[in-house]
Amino acid sequence: MKGIAKLLLLGLLAVPVLSSCGGTPISVPLSDFSINIDVVADTAGKVVYAESPTEFQESILNVKSITLSGKMTYTTTTGSDTLTLTFYGSADDPANRSSCTKIGSFYLCDPSGEKAISSQGSFTKGVPTEITLGSPNPDVLADGINNGRIWIGALVEGSLSLNTTFEFTDMVAHVTLF
Helix, strand or coil, rough: HHHHHHHHHHHHHHHHHHHHHHHHCCECCCCCCCEEEEECCCCCCCCCEECCCCECCCCCCCEEHHHHHHHEEECCCCCCCEEEEEEECCCCCHHHHEEEEEEEEEEEEEECCEECCCCEEEEEECCCCCEEEECCCHHHHHHHHHHEEEEEEEEEEECCCCCCCEEEEEEEEEEEEE
């Protein structure tokens, strides 16, 4: 997710003149990016976060909310043809939460204490599918931008397999400033 954070920050820095229009949504197109995941633990029923957050320079603008919309394509060499998942986000380090356990380079967290940033979606291997991140809870992505770091995770129905890729295309950030 480092690519998405850098793109969001660059987009936000490109529109400082609009910051005087507090509450007015701004749309910022993002470059395509992908996330590769290799998990060797049973992830069923848990939100999986990478050990390290996506970090970036804190925004010079005060961001109220952010949603991202576009398409996501799921691919894997060893997993099933369909995958059902919900994305989660946190500006707080999972290492500091008793509901999270570190396994290798990932945290597995109980979903009851986490904030979803997408509705549950079903993805078919190789098929681009519409996705929105930041709905519900657009404040989670905004908190991450304002604090300079965010953990993005996913709860997968079943388990993730080795060599899984999520490819995000045609993404647009919809940003509201204070």
